[in-house]
Each structure stands twice: as structure tokens, then as C-alpha cells.
Amino acid sequence: MVRVALVGFGAVGRGFADAVLGGAPVDVDVVLVADSSSVAVDGDGLDLASVKKRKEDEGVVGDGEDTVGALEEAEYDVLVEASPTTLGDAEPAFGYMMTAIDNGAHVVTSNKGPLAMRYAELMEKADEAGVEVRMEGAVGGAIPTINTVRESLAGDDVSGVRGILNGTCNFILTRMLEEGLTYEHVLGEAQDMGIAESDPTFDVEGIDTALKCVILSNVLFEGERTLDDVDVDGITEVTPDSLRLARESGHVVKLVGEVSEDALSVAPRLVPEGHALDVGGTLNVVSFDADLAGEVTVTGHGAGSSETASALVSDLTAVVRKS
Amino acid sequence: MIVTMTLELSDEPGELLNSLQPVADNGGNIVSVTHQRGEVTPRGTLPVEITFEVVEERLQDVLDSLQEMGIRVAKFGEEKFHESMTVVLVGHIVRTDVTDTIKSVEDEGVKIVDFSLAMPDDADETSSARIVVNATCEEKLEQAVEAIDGVCDRKELVKMQPIGVV
Numbered sequence: 001m002v003r004v005a006l007v008g009f010g011a012v013g014r015g016f017a018d019a020v021l022g023g024a025p026v027d028v029d030v031v032l033v034a035d036s037s038s039v040a041v042d043g044d045g046l047d048l049a050s051v052k053k054r055k056e057d058e059g060v061v062g063d064g065e066d067t068v069g070a071l072e073e074a075e076y077d078v079l080v081e082a083s084p085t086t087l088g089d090a091e092p093a094f095g096y097m098m099t100a101i102d103n104g105a106h107v108v109t110s111n112k113g114p115l116a117m118r119y120a121e122l123m124e125k126a127d128e129a130g131v132e133v134r135m136e137g138a139v140g141g142a143i144p145t146i147n148t149v150r151e152s153l154a155g156d157d158v159s160g161v162r163g164i165l166n167g168t169c170n171f172i173l174t175r176m177l178e179e180g181l182t183y184e185h186v187l188g189e190a191q192d193m194g195i196a197e198s199d200p201t202f203d204v205e206g207i208d209t210a211l212k213c214v215i216l217s218n219v220l221f222e223g224e225r226t227l228d229d230v231d232v233d234g235i236t237e238v239t240p241d242s243l244r245l246a247r248e249s250g251h252v253v254k255l256v257g258e259v260s261e262d263a264l265s266v267a268p269r270l271v272p273e274g275h276a277l278d279v280g281g282t283l284n285v286v287s288f289d290a291d292l293a294g295e296v297t298v299t300g301h302g303a304g305s306s307e308t309a310s311a312l313v314s315d316l317t318a319v320v321r322k323s
Numbered sequence: 324m325i326v327t328m329t330l331e332l333s334d335e336p337g338e339l340l341n342s343l344q345p346v347a348d349n350g351g352n353i354v355s356v357t358h359q360r361g362e363v364t365p366r367g368t369l370p371v372e373i374t375f376e377v378v379e380e381r382l383q384d385v386l387d388s389l390q391e392m393g394i395r396v397a398k399f400g401e402e403k404f405h406e407s408m409t410v411v412l413v414g415h416i417v418r419t420d421v422t423d424t425i426k427s428v429e430d431e432g433v434k435i436v437d438f439s440l441a442m443p444d445d446a447d448e449t450s451s452a453r454i455v456v457n458a459t460c461e462e463k464l465e466q467a468v469e470a471i472d473g474v475c476d477r478k479e480l481v482k483m484q485p486i487g488v489v
Contacts, residue, residue, distance in 0.1 A: 162486060237481040241441035241451035242413045246483065248439070249409045249453060256486055270409060270485040277486065 110137030
């Protein structure tokens with residue numbers, strides 16, 4: 001039985017709860033659940049169905065308000081951190097993770113903020129405490145990216161990664177090309193369909209992709225890169241004409257993140273039609289350049305609550321099986 | 324390899340198409356055809372500059388075929404372009420002087436062989452362009468990429484370059 005503290009009870013956190021209720025590969029007792037304003041703790045294991053119901057009915061998960069205090073006092077083996085990504089000092093998520101590590105717990109997260117803004121601090125702390133920080137859900141949702149580098153390609157020297165890491169941008173560019181529509185028009189459609197947020201800045205300006213690139217870079221090169229180290233261009237200036245001109249020369253335009261030891265960039269790029277990175281709709285794709293394995297490419301749906309929950313459960317299972 | 328040559332064609336229907344046939348017959352790929360309307364050589368022929376990609380071993384066959392067809396190759400191989408790159412630009416390309424943009428990128432060993440422009444109906448909106456840059460070697464291509472970066476910074480243009488070009 002693994003005892004879990006779950007922080008963040010939005011789409012991803014509830015997706016994780018659903019996955020646990022549906023039966024995870026390991027026995028899970030969720031002993032703490034927190035959202036942005038409340039916290040519930042039960043050392044014998046919370047009834048997740050009732051916590052979900054209370055969140056729906058009352059907008060809170062429990063009667064407590066002090067999440068950090070609860071994370072200090074409760075007994076759990078793994079913190080599953082699924083609160084919203086914040087930039088700058090990456091608080092409050094960074095503090096939750098540090099508190100859990102102090103408490104001797106492993107961390108499994110889908111939260112890009114602490115990993116992209118304060119990776120070195122977090123890893124130093126985890127190393128000292130002898131606990132793991134796993135982050136598959138932060139990059140590419142359910143697609144194995146981080147664990148591909150850390151585990152599947154552990155024997156290789158991976159010199160670079162290139163990929164499409166934001167489904168919203170890929171949807172917009174795909175649809176603009178297919179229908180010859182303007183960026184503004186397709187963005188509106190994507191918002192109506194729930195594919196783009198009402199404030200789409202984070203996605204369309206390339207920030208989300210940049211954060212994922214920073215995390216990949218930090219994992220690959222054990223570096224201390226942050227968002228400030230990325231050259232970022234988004235897709236807001238892309239015109240239907242530019243997509244047509246690109247297609248006439250046998251290219252599609254994709255928002256591509258590139259990670260190598262000397263470069264870290266996000267920009268709309270020309271991808272040859274039929275290339276491994278030429279995936280449409282909301283799909284994500286990541287291609288690794290490995291010295292022994294050659295080019296390894298993985299593709300799939302990068303976002304969504306059940307996809308991200310899949311990555312969280314997978315990481316949780318890996319932690320349990322190792323310990 | 325990428326080859327640029329100037330052909331002298333007689334002013335007859337179908338002559339241009341015929342002149343390109345040897346390239347296609349030898350597995351080549353036409354990159355661009357430039358024809359200055361009104362320009363006539365002292366011999367009364369029309370100079371047409373063609374740029375094409377072909378494997379080096381087949382180039383002589385192309386030249387032989389042209390000779391058999393009676394087409395004179397006026398200039399050939401002044402620069403042998405081994406590298407080629409397509410870039411798409413978005414911004415106020417016309418307003419910021421297209422000629423200056425081309426001049427800023429072209430240099431010895433670097434040539435823009437295609438410039439396709441799409442203008443919006445509304446002049447205040449941005450236009451889009453696709454350029455094909457040929458270079459004699461990798462270093463020259465890198466130099467061209469830097470030059471394009473400089474132009475884009477100066478003119479606030481968005482540049483979309485192929486993956487793999489840092």
C-alpha cells in the first residue's frame with residue numbers, strides 16, 4: 001500500500017483521482033487532498049468519491065486551510081503535485097514539493113513551474129533526502145519523454161531533442177493550413193471547442209513549449225537552465241499565406257522546440273511534409289537524437305486530464321516498484 | 324550539386340520547355356528559371372538563367388544534350404551551389420524594401436534564387452514571402468542564415484526556417 005498526498009484538484013488532480021478509483025496497478029491510499037483553498041487529511045485513507053462530490057457541491061475538498069502545515073504533519077510516501085503551473089518563484093508548488101521532500105516523501109508531478117524555474121534547487125534537496133522526483137506528466141502528457149531519456153535511453157548519449165509539445169498550437173496551425181483561415185479565426189474556434197484557453201497567451205506565445213524544453217534540457221544536460229535561457233517565438237504572427245507558401249515548397253509549419261547543449265529555442269519552423277514531426281491536430285511528437293539508438297520518435301496526445309493522469313500513475317507505480 | 328547556367332534560346336514557341344528537358348531526363352530538379360523580358364543577346368537569342376539540382380555525374384550528360392539540341396550555354400558554373408535552404412518570412416516585407424532585404428542577404432557565394440511574395444488585400448496587414456537561398460558551401464549558408472536573422476531583427480520580420488538549422 002502506498003500512501004499518497006495529492007495537491008491540486010483541478011482537471012489533472014481529479015483525473016488522477018479517477019484513475020485511482022478505476023484501479024491503479026499498485027494499491028493506493030490517498031491520505032491528503034488539497035486544492036487552492038482547502039485541504040482534507042485522513043491517515044486511514046480518504047474516500048475519493050466523497051472528496052470529489054464535496055468539491056463539486058461546495059467548491060472545497062475539506063475543512064483545513066493550511067496545505068503546507070498538513071504536508072508537514074501528515075504521513076505519506078509520495079506527493080502527487082498537480083497544481084497549476086506558475087512562473088517566477090514557482091510558488092506555491094515549489095514550497096509543497098520542498099515540504100514533502102523534508103518529510104521524506106518522493107515527488108511525482110505534472111507541474112512545469114518548479115521544474116523549469118527552480119530545477120537545480122529541487123534536485124539538490126531530493127538528492128540530499130534520498131528521494132525521487134518524477135515528472136513524466138510535465139512534458140508531453142502521457143507520451144514517454146522524460147522517462148525515455150532517463151530509462152529507455154539510459155545507455156545512450158542523447159545529444160538533442162526536437163518536438164511539438166503544445167497541442168493547442170498544433171491544432172491551430174493544422175486547421176489554418178487545411179482551411180486557409182486566419183490565426184484569429186481558428187483561435188476563436190479552438191476556444192469554442194475548449195482546445196484553447198480564454199487567455200491563450202501561455203500556449204500561443206510559445207511559453208508552455210519553452211517550459212517543457214527547459215525541463216528536457218535540465219534532465220538531459222543536468223543543467224540549470226530556466227525560461228530566460230530560451231529564444232521564444234510563438235505562432236501569433238503566422239499567416240495563411242505563409243502556410244501556403246511553405247506547403248508549395250513541400251513544408252508544413254509547426255511550432256517546434258529544439259533542445260541541445262548549445263541551443264534552446266521555440267519557433268515556428270518548416271518541417272518537410274511526411275517527416276516524423278509532421279503530425280496534425282492536437283497531437284504532440286518528440287524526437288530524440290541518440291548516439292546508439294539513432295533517432296527515436298514518440299507521438300501521442302500531450303494534454304488532457306486522463307492523459308496526464310496516466311503519466312502520474314505511471315510515475316507513482318515506478319516509485320513504488322523501485323522502493 | 325546545384326548549378327546555375329545561362330542558356331541562349333531562340334525566340335520560338337516551346338523552346339524554353341525543350342531546354343529544360345535534359346535536366347529532367349537526367350533526374351535533375353529545377354530550382355528556378357529567370358527570364359528578363361526584352362533582353363536580347365547580340366546574336367538575337369534570349370538569355371534565360373536556370374538553376375537546378377543534379378548529381379555531379381549526370382551534369383555532363385545535361386550539357387551534352389543541350390549541345391545536341393543546338394542550345395548555347397553562355398555562362399556556366401560561375402558558382403557551384405552545393406547548399407540550398409527555403410525560408411518563409413512574415414511581416415511588412417514590401418514596406419521595408421524587398422530589394423534591400425535581398426541585397427542584405429546576397430553575397431559572394433550566396434544567392435537568392437527564388438522570392439515568392441503573397442500580399443494581403445489590406446495593406447496594413449502583414450505580407451508573407453518564401454525565399455530560396457543557395458550557397459556554395461555550408462559556411463556560406465550559415466553566413467546567409469545570420470544575414471537573414473539580422474534583416475529580420477532590423478525589419479521586425481518573423482522568420483520560419485527549416486528544422487535542423489540552428
